[in-house]
Each structure stands twice: as structure tokens, then as C-alpha cells.
Amino acid sequence: MGYSLGPQIINVLSVLILGLTLLMLGLRRLSHGLNAYAVHSLLLASVTGIVGYGQGNVHIYIAAIATVAIKVVIIPYIMIKLVSAMRVKRETGLLVNAPTSFIIAVGLTILASQVARSLALGTTPFDDVLTVAVAVSLIGMLLMVIRKDAVMQVIGLLTMENGLFLAGLILTNGMPFFVEIGIFFDILISGLLLWVYLKRMHFSLKSTNTAHLNQLRG
Amino acid sequence: MLTRKPSFVEKIGAAGSLVTLAAGISVAYFVSSGGTITGLDGYIFIDNLSMLMVVLITSIGAGAVFFSLSYIREDVERGHLGAERIRWYYGFLHVFIFAMLLSVITGNLGMFWVAMELTTLASALLVSFYRNRASLEAAWKYVIICSAGIGLALFGTILTYYSSVGVVIADGGTLDWSALMREASRLNPATMRLAFIFVLIGFGTKAGLVPMHTWLPDAHSQAPAPVSGLLSGVLLSCAVYGIIRYNALVTGVIGKTYPGTLLIVFGLISIITASLFILMQKDYKRLLAYSSIEHIGIVIFALGLGSKLALYGAVFHLINHAISKSTLFFIAGRINYIFRSKQIGRVRGLIDVSPVTGTFFIIGILAIAGSPPFGLFASEIIILSGGFTSGKHVVSLIALMPIITAFGGLTYYLSRMSFGPRTRQPVLQSHYRLPIAIFAIGMGVMLVVGLYVPAWLHALLNNITQSLGGV
Numbered sequence: 001m002g003y004s005l006g007p008q009i010i011n012v013l014s015v016l017i018l019g020l021t022l023l024m025l026g027l028r029r030l031s032h033g034l035n036a037y038a039v040h041s042l043l044l045a046s047v048t049g050i051v052g053y054g055q056g057n058v059h060i061y062i063a064a065i066a067t068v069a070i071k072v073v074i075i076p077y078i079m080i081k082l083v084s085a086m087r088v089k090r091e092t093g094l095l096v097n098a099p100t101s102f103i104i105a106v107g108l109t110i111l112a113s114q115v116a117r118s119l120a121l122g123t124t125p126f127d128d129v130l131t132v133a134v135a136v137s138l139i140g141m142l143l144m145v146i147r148k149d150a151v152m153q154v155i156g157l158l159t160m161e162n163g164l165f166l167a168g169l170i171l172t173n174g175m176p177f178f179v180e181i182g183i184f185f186d187i188l189i190s191g192l193l194l195w196v197y198l199k200r201m202h203f204s205l206k207s208t209n210t211a212h213l214n215q216l217r218g
Numbered sequence: 219m220l221t222r223k224p225s226f227v228e229k230i231g232a233a234g235s236l237v238t239l240a241a242g243i244s245v246a247y248f249v250s251s252g253g254t255i256t257g258l259d260g261y262i263f264i265d266n267l268s269m270l271m272v273v274l275i276t277s278i279g280a281g282a283v284f285f286s287l288s289y290i291r292e293d294v295e296r297g298h299l300g301a302e303r304i305r306w307y308y309g310f311l312h313v314f315i316f317a318m319l320l321s322v323i324t325g326n327l328g329m330f331w332v333a334m335e336l337t338t339l340a341s342a343l344l345v346s347f348y349r350n351r352a353s354l355e356a357a358w359k360y361v362i363i364c365s366a367g368i369g370l371a372l373f374g375t376i377l378t379y380y381s382s383v384g385v386v387i388a389d390g391g392t393l394d395w396s397a398l399m400r401e402a403s404r405l406n407p408a409t410m411r412l413a414f415i416f417v418l419i420g421f422g423t424k425a426g427l428v429p430m431h432t433w434l435p436d437a438h439s440q441a442p443a444p445v446s447g448l449l450s451g452v453l454l455s456c457a458v459y460g461i462i463r464y465n466a467l468v469t470g471v472i473g474k475t476y477p478g479t480l481l482i483v484f485g486l487i488s489i490i491t492a493s494l495f496i497l498m499q500k501d502y503k504r505l506l507a508y509s510s511i512e513h514i515g516i517v518i519f520a521l522g523l524g525s526k527l528a529l530y531g532a533v534f535h536l537i538n539h540a541i542s543k544s545t546l547f548f549i550a551g552r553i554n555y556i557f558r559s560k561q562i563g564r565v566r567g568l569i570d571v572s573p574v575t576g577t578f579f580i581i582g583i584l585a586i587a588g589s590p591p592f593g594l595f596a597s598e599i600i601i602l603s604g605g606f607t608s609g610k611h612v613v614s615l616i617a618l619m620p621i622i623t624a625f626g627g628l629t630y631y632l633s634r635m636s637f638g639p640r641t642r643q644p645v646l647q648s649h650y651r652l653p654i655a656i657f658a659i660g661m662g663v664m665l666v667v668g669l670y671v672p673a674w675l676h677a678l679l680n681n682i683t684q685s686l687g688g689v
Contacts, residue, residue, distance in 0.1 A: 119409060183372070
């Protein structure tokens with residue numbers, strides 16, 4: 001698509017995505033986390049749309065629309081509805097405090113830039129975007145590891161998926177069509193499944209703190 | 219799911235599994251008479267290795283469905299399950315089997331990823347089927363850890379696609395395994411190195427490789443016994459199948475030193491860790507789960523050795539483990555019914571309480587521990603001699619030690635559970651006869667392949683080894 005407005009907008013959006021991901025590490029209210037995820041997905045959908053426009057590729061447009069439908073609307077909506085019915089609305093007692101997790105995240109971002117450089121895209125203006133994509137995946141994973149609340153773990157998982165999607169988009173301009181459909185289908189189903197488990201946890205444990213899940217050992 | 223009547227649901231479920239089995243056998247017939255089934259632009263690709271997996275999935279799947287007939291009924295009789303949930307059970311079970319079949323019949327590595335994720339989702343619903351706190355915990359860990367792992371595998375898949383851009387098709391990449399294999403020497407080596415690490419960790423999580431295994435003992439012990447059998451015997455094999463395909467591909471790109479080293483390291487860590495955990499189990503289903511980690515570790519280790527003999531042994535071991543472990547989990551389900559406990563300490567004098575189940579349990583544990591004359595002994599010997607003859611003495615010795623440790627642990631618990639005075643606790647006797655036939659078939663097959671490998675199986679294994687580039 002050449003050096004025009006498109007790549008510059010993509011770069012700006014990707015910086016916003018990285019900033020938002022770092023911000024998510026500091027969020028403790030569950031509903032804030034879910035809203036942040038919805039915005040995160042919206043930014044991702046915008047990047048997808050712009051890449052689709054640059055390529056003139058219909059099936060990337062479809063991916064953008066699917067992103068909006070599944071990750072901006074359906075999953076955040078049902079999760080927020082569930083969280084608003086819970087008594088505990090924020091996570092207490094973090095395993096790792098926010099400043100420390102911030103420092104770890106910066107380290108992960110440096111690692112991500114190494115991975116992105118080793119792939120040596122070079123020819124495209126998207127090296128930084130790839131760094132962001134890998135960093136977002138790693139920070140999503142970090143979120144899953146350091147948070148004890150199940151809702152936050154789900155947000156971490158979904159954030160990680162967003163990062164991977166961005167990496168796939170930048171590296172390959174979209175996977176084969178049926179594979180892409182399959183990936184979206186899986187994300188939708190796994191979102192629904194996790195929602196079901198959160199509901200059951202809320203119902204039987206009166207909490208989504210995974211510290212209560214401690215019966216199975218060894 | 220159309221009807222609420224349990225007996226009708228069971229009939230449909232059983233008939234469905236027979237139809238699937240018949241389809242599996244006809245695929246086997248077609249492929250073994252010299253054909254490779256391809257179609258839908260490479261989305262369907264069934265060669266000898268896929269055919270072998272199809273036969274394992276459909277036959278063990280049918281075994282699990284038929285074992286479920288009695289197992290689930292007994293659960294309903296004891297009030298563990300509501301009768302209205304039977305239809306969901308069979309529904310999920312068939313979706314699970316379908317997802318596994320999809321993963322092995324597709325020649326597209328992206329579709330393989332989609333199918334693997336689908337197996338997690340379908341089987342998670344079965345893991346948490348009892349709806350108690352422990353099964354919720356197991357299912358939660360299972361979904362979260364495997365989804366994260368499989369996310370890494372997705373990144374590996376994307377990188378594989380990226381490494382092929384402009385090589386196979388002029389203006390794009392491909393994920394068609396056979397096309398990638400043909401052009402392996404022209405794929406981008408740096409990218410494929412990176413891709414293999416992500417794929418190995420990602421699908422290794424599903425295969426239960428240490429240190430990504432923490433979900434496995436929980437999920438395999440909390441699921442209903444027929445599902446445990448499928449998870450341990452077949453689903454792990456499907457994940458390993460993916461690693462086998464990627465290993466062949468990466469070996470074609472950058473030679474076997476790099477993937478081989480990674481596989482040997484992961485394999486050895488898994489074998490050693492699992493053998494230590496086997497020594498200190500209190501729950502016999504967890505014991506079997508750790509034994510699965512050990513055996514998958516052995517298969518991965520054998521893949522890493524990379525010699526023709528070791529590859530042959532790896533695939534053979536995969537078959538043996540699939541059949542014996544799934545049968546053993548079914549037997550464990552029956553023991554759980556008889557003694558109403560999964561605790562090793564609560565099962566006493568099994569052979570006295572139930573001579574038939576007890577005998578099959580003894581045979582099963584001996585088979586899985588790798589004692590002669592069963593199939594797993596044969597394949598372990600093949601793998602180790604493959605290691606020693608290819609000059610990898612040290613790692614082969616390191617692998618041998620924990621295998622012996624695990625043997626000791628398994629036989630110790632076997633004697634504690636089977637012999638001695640019977641428990642004072644009241645026991646139940648299962649009056650269903652069909653499970654006995656299933657146990658007999660599974661263990662019979664193990665005995666036959668342990669004593670001699672039929673010529674057609676030998677030819678099949680040789681053929682698979684060759685197609686994977688073994689020399």
C-alpha cells in the first residue's frame with residue numbers, strides 16, 4: 001500500500017493498543033478490565049479494516065466485521081452482564097503489584113522486539129506493529145499468570161488472542177479463508193465456554209477468585 | 219439431543235459410533251490398498267499415518283461409547299447424574315470424537331489447529347460433566363492452560379504460513395502439509411526454527427509434556443471414566459500426531475539436530491517428572507494420568523532420536539499406549555463403581571472382591587508398566603535399541619532409569635490394590651457384562667502385538683516411517 005496515510009494510522013493505532021494493554025495490568029475493577037478489552041478489540045478491528053482497505057481484500061473486511069461482532073460486542077456484553085451480577089466487583093490481593101508487573105511487561109516488550117527483529121520483515125513498514133503484536137500476546141499471558149481472579153484470567157487470554165491475531169494479520173495478511181473462519185468460530189465458542197464456567201463458579205463458590213479452586217493437588 | 223428418552227439416546231449414540239467405526243474401517247481399507255485420500259483443495263488428506271489415527275479414534279471411540287452405556291447408567295442409578303443429562307453426554311462425546319477425527323483427516327495445518335482447539339472445548343464440557351467443585355476446577359485449569367498453549371501453537375502456525383510465502387504459491391503462503399513437505403528445502407529456515415518452538419510448546423501443552431502438563435492429571439482424573447480413556451489414549455495421541463507432522467516438516471527444512479534436541483529434552487523431562495509423581499500418588503486415576511505423561515514423553519523422546527528404528531518404535535508405542543491406556547481407564551471406572559472411591563488406600567483385595575475386573579486390572583497395569591509379553595514392552599525395547607544403535611547412549615540410559623522407576627511404582631500400587639484381605643467397606647457389584655468384552659478386546663490386542671507384530675502392521679509402520687523421512 002506504499003507509504004501513505006494507512007501505515008501511519010496503523011502505527012498510531014498499534015501504539016494505542018500497546019498502551020492500553022499496559023494499562024490493563026493496573027486495572028482491578030472487573031468491569032473496567034472488560035471495557036478495556038472491548039476497546040482493545042475495537043482498535044484491532046480498525047487496524048484490520050485499514051489493512052483490508054490497503055489490500056483491497058474482501059476477506060480481511062469480513063475478519064474486521066467478525067472481530068467487531070465477537071470481540072467488541074458479544075463476549076464483552078455477556079461478561080459485563082455476568083460481572084454486574086456479582087458481589088465482588090474488583091480484585092483484591094494481587095499476586096504481583098502493579099509497578100512490578102509493569103516492569104515485567106516492559107521486559108516482555110523488549111523480548112518481543114527481539115522476536116520481531118529476528119523475523120526480519122525489513123521490507124515492510126510494519127516492524128513496530130509486529131513488536132506490538134508479540135508484546136501484547138506476552139503481556140496477555142502475563143495477565144493470566146499473575147491474576148487470581150478468573151475474570152481477569154479470561155481477559156488475559158482474550159488479550160493474548162488479540163495479539164496473536166494482530167501478528168497473523170501483519171505477517172500474512174490473513175490466513176487461508178476456512179482457517180480464519182475456524183479460528184473465529186473457536187474464539188466465539190471458547191468465550192462462551194469460559195462464560196459458562198464463570199457462571200458456575202459464581203453460582204457454586206460465590207466468587208471468581210481461583211484461590212478457591214484448590215482441591216486438586218499433586 | 220432431539221429426545222429426552224434415555225434408552226433411545228443410548229441407541230442413537232451406539233449406532234452413531236458403529237457408523238463412525240464402519241467409516242473408519244472403510245478408510246483404512248481404501249488407504250491400505252495403496253491409495254491416499256485427498257480432496258477439498260488439500261483440506262482433506264489421509265495417508266497411512268492419518269489412516270492409523272482414524273482407526274484408533276473410531277475404534278477406541280466406539281469402545282468408549284459402548285462402555286458409557288453401562289457406566290453412565292450406573293451413575294444415574296447412584297444419583298451422580300440426572301437422567302435428563304444423558305443426551306448431552308452422548309452429544310458432547312460425539313462432538314469430541316468428531317473434532318479428533320477432523321484433526322487427523324485434514325492435511326491443512328491451520329485446520330489442524332482449529333480442530334485441536336475444538337477438541338479442548340468439546341472435552342472440557344465432558345471433564346466438568348459431574349458439576350462438582352473438583353471437576354469445575356479441573357475443567358477451568360484445562361481450558362485456561364490449553365487455550366494459552368494452543369495460542370502459542372497458533373503463532374507457530376502463522377509463522378509456518380509466513381515462512382512459505384512466495385515459495386509454494388506465488389503471491390501467498392500455504393498450510394498444506396504435503397505441499398510444504400515437497401518444498402521444504404525452500405522454506406525460510408530462521409522462521410521455521412522459531413515456528414517449531416512455538417508449535418512444540420503449544421501442542422506439547424495438549425500432549426501433556428512437562429512443564430505444561432499441570433492440567434492433565436486433574437482433567438483426566440475428574441472426567442467420567444470413558445472420557446478419561448479417550449482423553450488419555452486418543453486425544454494425547456492426536457496432539458503428538460501434530461508434533462510428528464511438524465517434526466517431519468522442520469527436519470526437511472533445517473535437518474534433524476535442532477528439532478531432535480528439543481524433542482529429546484522435553485521427552486526426558488516428561489519421563490523423569492512423571493515417574494517421580496507416579497511414586498507418590500494417592501488416587502489411581504491420577505496414577506494412570508501420570509503414566510500417560512510418561513508414555514507420551516517416551517514417544518516424544520523417540521521422535522527426537524530420529525533414527526528409522528526409533529521412529530518406527532515411536533508410532534508403534536503411540537498405538538500401544540492408546541489401546542492399553544484407554545482400556546485401563548475403563549477398568550478404573552469399573553473399580554471406582556465397585557469401591558465407590560478413587561483413592562488407592564480405599565481399594566483393598568480387588569482380586570477377591572471382583573475376580574474378573576481384578577484380573578483385567580492386573581493385566582492392564584502390567585501392560586502399561588511395560589512388562590513382557592505386552593505391546594508396550596516391545597515398543598519400548600524398539601525405541602531404546604533405536605537409541606543405542608544410533609549412538610545416543612547417554613540419553614537412552616537416562617530414559618531407561620525412570621522407565622524402570624515407573625514400573626516399580628505401578629506394580630507396587632497394583633499389588634496394594636489387588637491382593638491382600640478385602641476391604642471392610644461395603645462394595646457394589648456391577649452386573650453389566652458388556653464392559654468385560656471391551657476389556658478383553660483391548661488387552662487381547664495388547665497381548666497379540668506384544669508377542670508378534672503382524673506382517674501388515676509391520677509394513678504399515680515401515681511405510682509411515684518412510685513417509686516421515688526416516689532413513
